Amino acid sequence: MDAFFVSVEELFDPSLKGKAVVVGGKPDERGVVSAASYEARKFGVHSALPLRTAYKLCPHAIFVEGHPERYRDYSGRVYEILRRFSPLVEMASVDEAYLDMSGTERLHGPTLRAAHTLHEMMKAETQLNCSIGIATSRLVAKIASDQAKPNGILHVLPGVESRFLAPLEVRRIPGVGKVMEKNLHEVGIRLIGDLAILEEKTLEARFGKWGLALAGKAQGLDSGGWFDSEIGERGDPKSISHEHTFGVDTKDCGQLEATLAHLSEKVARRLREHHLFARTMHLKLRYSDFTTITRAHTFSSPTQLDIDLIEHTRKLLNDNWDPRRTIRLLGVNTSSFEHDQGQLDLMDGGRTERWRKALEAADALRDRFGESAVALGSGMRGRYKERVQDNPAALPGKEPAKPKKTGQ
DNA sequence: TCTGGGGTCCTAGGACCC
DNA sequence: TCTGGGGTCCTAGGACCC
Numbered sequence: 001m002d003a004f005f006v007s008v009e010e011l012f013d014p015s016l017k018g019k020a021v022v023v024g025g026k027p028d029e030r031g032v033v034s035a036a037s038y039e040a041r042k043f044g045v046h047s048a049l050p051l052r053t054a055y056k057l058c059p060h061a062i063f064v065e066g067h068p069e070r071y072r073d074y075s076g077r078v079y080e081i082l083r084r085f086s087p088l089v090e091m092a093s094v095d096e097a098y099l100d101m102s103g104t105e106r107l108h109g110p111t112l113r114a115a116h117t118l119h120e121m122m123k124a125e126t127q128l129n130c131s132i133g134i135a136t137s138r139l140v141a142k143i144a145s146d147q148a149k150p151n152g153i154l155h156v157l158p159g160v161e162s163r164f165l166a167p168l169e170v171r172r173i174p175g176v177g178k179v180m181e182k183n184l185h186e187v188g189i190r191l192i193g194d195l196a197i198l199e200e201k202t203l204e205a206r207f208g209k210w211g212l213a214l215a216g217k218a219q220g221l222d223s224g225g226w227f228d229s230e231i232g233e234r235g236d237p238k239s240i241s242h243e244h245t246f247g248v249d250t251k252d253c254g255q256l257e258a259t260l261a262h263l264s265e266k267v268a269r270r271l272r273e274h275h276l277f278a279r280t281m282h283l284k285l286r287y288s289d290f291t292t293i294t295r296a297h298t299f300s301s302p303t304q305l306d307i308d309l310i311e312h313t314r315k316l317l318n319d320n321w322d323p324r325r326t327i328r329l330l331g332v333n334t335s336s337f338e339h340d341q342g343q344l345d346l347m348d349g350g351r352t353e354r355w356r357k358a359l360e361a362a363d364a365l366r367d368r369f370g371e372s373a374v375a376l377g378s379g380m381r382g383r384y385k386e387r388v389q390d391n392p393a394a395l396p397g398k399e400p401a402k403p404k405k406t407g408q
Numbered sequence: 409t410c411t412g413g414g415g416t417c418c419t420a421g422g423a424c425c426c
Numbered sequence: 427t428c429t430g431g432g433g434t435c436c437t438a439g440g441a442c443c444c
Contacts, residue, residue: 004444024412031412034444047444053409093415093444175417177442209418243413280436290411296437331413336436 001078002129002150004095005035008074009064011127020045020061027055027063030245034066038150071095077126085118090231098138100231112155119153136161138227140220143172161220166193173217174227175210183207192218236276236337241284242266243331249288251326257314263332264309265375269363276337277302281309283316284331294333295320302338305355309334 001007005023010016020040025031033054036045043058054061075094082089085108088100101111108114115132122130133144134155141156143165148154156164170192171181187206189195195203195218203211209224216223242263250256260283271278279302286292297312313332321327341352362374 030410034412048412050409050411053411056409096444175442179441238416239414241414245412282437292439294438298436329412 001095002131003035003037004074004128005066005071006037007128008070009067012067012070013064016062016064020058022051022054022058022061022063023066024054025051025063025065027051027059027061030247036061074126074128078122078128078130081118081122081125084121085114088231090234098141098231101134112153115153115155135220137220137222138231139174139217139222140164142174143168146172162196162218165218165220166191166196168192170195173214175217176214180207180210236274238337239333239335240267240270240274240276240278241282241331241333243284243329243333245286245329246327249326249328251323256317256321256327256330259330260313260317260332261306261310262375263330264313265306267332267334268304268306268309268359269366271304271334272359272363274337275339277304277339277341278334279336279338280334281312282331282333282335283313283320284329284333285317285321285327286329287322288326288328290328292329293320298336301341302336303341305352306359307355 006016006021009021009023016037018039019037020043021037022033022040022045023036024034029051031051033045033047033049033051035047036049036054040054040058040061043061045054045058045061049057051063055063071094075091078095079089079091079097082097082099086099086101086104088102090098092098101108101114104114105111108117111134115134119130119132122128129151131145131148131151132153133141133146133148134153135141135144136156136158140161144154144156168191170176170184170189173192176184184190184195189198195214198215198218200212200215203215205211207214213224222228244259244263246255246259278299280296280298282294282296284292284294295316297316299308299312303309309332317330365373
């Protein structure tokens with residue numbers, strides 16, 4: 001999708017159309033640009049740019065807050081349209097998808113014709129522009145769709161993949177970022193064509209496994225890394241996390257612990273939504289000077305409970321935080337998922353089951369009354385530990401639910 | 409420039425096991 | 427006395443993507 005977030009915002013506020021628009025937050029806030037309109041891009045504004053910098057480059061731009069729910073909604077509509085063209089659709093992100101068009105000619109005609117139909121249907125039904133790349137590999141199709149932007153279609157015919165890629169900068173290969181680009185430049189490789197004439201062995205010797213994958217990519221193949229799989233629905237997520245950057249750096253213990261509790265609750269809730277149990281969790285901690293550490297804990301039996309995350313996240317913080325330094329960001333991550341708890345802990349005594357029921361009720365309340373309807377006391381204050389540890393079952397049921405403060 | 413938030417994948421070292 | 431080889435799991439960090 002072209003300038004997806006901006007385009008969706010324009011649907012909700014047509015007065016934004018044709019103007020310099022920056023999605024991501026207020027111009028004096030901490031944060032980066034999520035998306036910029038083509039008008040704003042003329043001034044050098046692009047995604048990932050700090051908002052304050054964007055403001056300096058383009059002070060007359062309209063800065064709007066992002067609306068993830070809107071993007072998810074429109075992403076779903078896009079998916080429904082794509083599904084009419086192939087049963088094999090993979091959403092690579094909220095605004096990007098791959099279709100396997102093999103064997104669809106009888107139904108939709110030649111692929112280029114199908115692409116035109118899709119392009120028009122997308123516009124008619126969502127009022128959004130997209131760009132389409134057609135090729136024999138995911139890699140080339142993606143690069144082709146980048147080349148086709150804005151609002152275009154590009155078909156790279158079978159057999160001309162290398163010729164299409166050769167004149168492009170190596171940076172255009174997905175997976176080649178700032179660092180890899182610099183490494184390649186240092187050995188005189190600037191274009192994909194330069195890469196293509198190198199021996200596989202040379203690249204492997206210099207860049208290891210990645211070098212080998214790169215050699216294939218230079219030929220237009222889906223070798224190694226992200227592309228090396230069939231197009232199809234994504235399976236379970238590999239990790240679930242939430243993090244928060246403070247508006248102002250802090251070393252206030254209460255604020256830190258309340259934030260961790262809140263992040264833990266959000267993560268745990270999503271684990272339950274996905275019916276997943278996490279075996280490991282990580283605390284992420286970023287100091288004011290941007291140095292970042294992560295510290296892990298592995299559970300003896302995997303969990304999806306708020307309290308388990310809160311308890312260990314807090315322990316990891318206390319064990320690893322240097323209290324002389326102020327903190328910029330905290331994050332809670334979970335991974336190594338399993339579909340059940342495995343062996344039930346003999347010492348559990350029904351604790352897990354009671355919590356599961358309580359949290360299920362809390363989730364239902366959040367569904368009805370919004371995210372802030374229910375929270376553990378720890379999300380608001382720093383004093384929960386004693387009561388929870390002494391009598392875990394008592395808390396959610398017997399404590400009256402208090403309205404949760406918004407923000408931090 | 410003063411650097412979000414949600415992810416994926418890879419590397420490398422150490423503990424531990426047979 | 428001067429220390430193999432293979433495997434798995436765990437931890438920490440980093441590049442990269444949208």
